[in-house]
Amino acid sequence: MATFDLELVSPEKLLLSRPVEMAIIPAAEGEMGVLPGMAPMIVALKGGVIRVQENGQITERLFVLGGFAEITPTRVTVLADEATPVASLSRASAEARVKEAEAAYNAAGNEAPELREAAMDRLLAAREMAAAAEAA
Known part of the structure; x- marks a missing residue:
């Protein structure tokens, strides 16, 4: 299946950087599924969970307190105000x-x-x- 590069950056560190099939992000207007080939855009994020999908399954859940996501056809960069793995x-x-x-x-x-x-x-x-x- 097609993938895109997902990077999740918080002020403290780079939390995630790898190819994924899909990411579901908490956009300010509501949850947004991001797939390879999406139209370029920048979206504001609200507090919520980013879910990462690989091989048809959710493999990672990260809580973000807000921030922005830059989406291009081949890459998504999330600049989070604060980010923590949900398990933590x-x-x-x-x-x-x-x-x-x-x-x-x-x-x-x-x-x-x-x-x-x-x-x-x-x-x-x-x-x-x-x-x-x-x-x-």
């Missing part, structure tokens, strides 16, 4: 992040709409992290 997620840490994000969102009640929206994005990403940690 801690339920306690994820729940603590949810509590912090809820407090920040509640504190942003009288702030400018952009600040409230950013706080809501962090809260939604923290909830996705907690859900991914539960499922792991």
